[in-house]
Amino acid sequence: MPAILPDMRSLDSHNKYPDCLWMQLEAIPVPSVAPQTQQLDIHLSLNFNEHWEPLLGGRVKFGLQGGTLKLHLENCEIPVASRQLVGSFKLLPIEETLPIQSSAEILVSESQRGVQGGEKAEKIKETESIFCHVSTISDDTTPAWIFAVEQGKSVLKGLLKSAKLGEITAKEFRMAAAFEVAKEDIYLTDAEGLWPHEITPNQHSVLERILTVYLHANKLKPALSWALLSYNLPPIEQPKEESVPEAESQLQEMVDRIISAETDNFAELAKIANLNPALDFAGSSLRGTTLSAVDFSSANLDRVNFRGATLNDADFSDANLQNAKFGGADLSGAFLGNADLSGADLHKASLALANLSGANLSGANLLEVNLTNTNFSGANVESARFGNNSGIDEEMQVNLQQRGAIFEEV
Structure with missing residues (x-):
């Protein structure tokens, strides 16, 4: 009989910005009909919210409009037909997660309480429910799930709790999970101390996009959250974050150029910011x-x-x-x-x-x-x-x- 496998909360995982996204995967053992094999149900929990990031002497708040969970499987597979997390799902409002004393909710709640740094705590109780649409792509050994906020909402907020992704059966296997975001998945919801109040809407939209591109390239790659699991095989190393050269000084220079620009023409402002209007504004405001x-x-x-x-x-x-x-x-x-x-x-x-x-x-x-x-x-x-x-x-x-x-x- 195979050894009992611990769930993924006790395994190697990392959440880069738990205020914005907290991810937990669980591998739950179930009885297997095949001898000398382990059958596991793979469950996913995601908690979405917004995060304040210090930047250029001020700060910026962002959330996610979507993202992609990617699995890389060795010696096992999750066929498309057996994937269960597909469709529209109601995210539990944050207030409903507060009484639940699991490590996930405790971590998220503490992160939310501390984000204001001594100011009045960020309001964490939400009364409005948000739905998340989930679709699945890719082959049996590299399955992926695409998450998107429902129509009419700006960002994902709330908890997707212990949703079953699928099941795997194997004698030995490895699994690496990563939640990745593209720049169009990132949505800025607030900013403080970064530019004067009298800027025009055109300047504001270009400045927000500059910050989004910077955050994506320098803070949110290669993945926002990841988790690793090995069973009867040597563990694989945790992925290393990309080494990005210091770019904040260049960002400040670009912000100053937009603020001082003598034009309010959108195309000209985008050119100053090295942004392509046809490619760089998806998901923007x-x-x-x-x-x-x-x-x-x-x-x-x-x-x-x-x-x-x-x-x-x-x-x-x-x-x-x-x-x-x-x-x-x-x-x-x-x-x-x-x-x-x-x-x-x-x-x-x-x-x-x-x-x-x-x-x-x-x-x-x-x-x-x-x-x-x-x-x-x-x-x-x-x-x-x-x-x-x-x-x-x-x-x-x-x-x-x-x-x-x-x-x-x-």
């Missing part, structure tokens, strides 16, 4: 910016927050705008031909004179949107939500409904 006639053609703008932005005559042709937020934005005259707006939130935006020919609007929110002279020819409006729209006549409504649009009473 561009709230309240002035982007009239900007060229975002073929850009990756997945999950970007454009709320209240001025976007009239902007070119978004062929752009990826999945799950983007456009609440109250002015898109009058914008060209959105063949753009992917699936899951986008356009509530109370203006699409007057906008061209959405061939665009994908499946699942988008167009409630109370100004649709005066809007071109929907060839657009996919399956499950798109309309209601109380100015500029729309009965003929257009019938046409959109026949193509799968949903009209609601508002």
Whole structure:
């Protein structure tokens, strides 16, 4: 009979920023039908919140919009068909985790209480539930799970408690787990002492992106959390963090250049910051910016927050705008031909004179949107939500409904 395997809480693991993400994997022994083999259920717990990071004499707060858990398996596998953590899951509000006296919750709670450094403690009780969408990719020996915050929310907050990933059966094996984030997964929620209050929204959006790129490159690689497990095999070494040359002085220089720039043109500010508008702003906040006639053609703008932005005559042709937020934005005259707006939130935006020919609007929110002279020819409006729209006549409504649009009473 194989030896009893301890769970992963007693094994080699590391959480770089437990305030932001605390990860725990457990390997729970179960009876095995095969002789001389060990069968294990692999369970995952994740606690998401926000983290304050000291930077440039001030500090910045960030959370996660998503991330990817990657497993590397030796002598075992978790086939795609047997993976159980797939779908939408309600994260337990943080207040519900406080009475639970496990090492995970104690560590997270203590981290949250200490993050303010002597100031009034950060509010840790949340009343609103957040859902996390999980999908799985990759082959049987390198399975991965992609996590994403639900539509309409900024960051993941709460606990995914002891969710079963799958099971493995083997005589001997190794497993390495790493939770990785891309720069589009990082969302800044606050900043203090880093720039003057009188900067423009365009400057603010570029400055936030500079900080996000810096944090990703210098603080959050190669992984935010990782854990290692070996059974009847020599343990593998914990991954070493990348050695990154000192970059904070260069960051300060870049921040100063944006603050002192004599232009407020978004494209020019992005150029000063060495940012590519087509590639470097996915997942960012561009709230309240002035982007009239900007060229975002073929850009990756997945999950970007454009709320209240001025976007009239902007070119978004062929752009990826999945799950983007456009609440109250002015898109009058914008060209959105063949753009992917699936899951986008356009509530109370203006699409007057906008061209959405061939665009994908499946699942988008167009409630109370100004649709005066809007071109929907060839657009996919399956499950798109309309209601109380100015500029729309009965003929257009019938046409959109026949193509799968949903009209609601508002």
